[in-house]
Amino acid sequence: MILDRRVFNFNDEQYEEFINLLDAPVADDPVIEKLLARKPQWDV
Secondary structure (H helix, E strand, O other): OOOOOOOOOOOHHHHHHHHHHHHOOOOOOHHHHHHHHOOOHHHO
């Protein structure tokens, strides 16, 4: 997870790779689809 990071120290090549990874399309994952389709516990 990168949510706890505020500062990233990259050189130009590392920065480009990082941005490409963030911009890349997400692969379909049936497990994640099933999880996101569930009704939240607070709505049950």
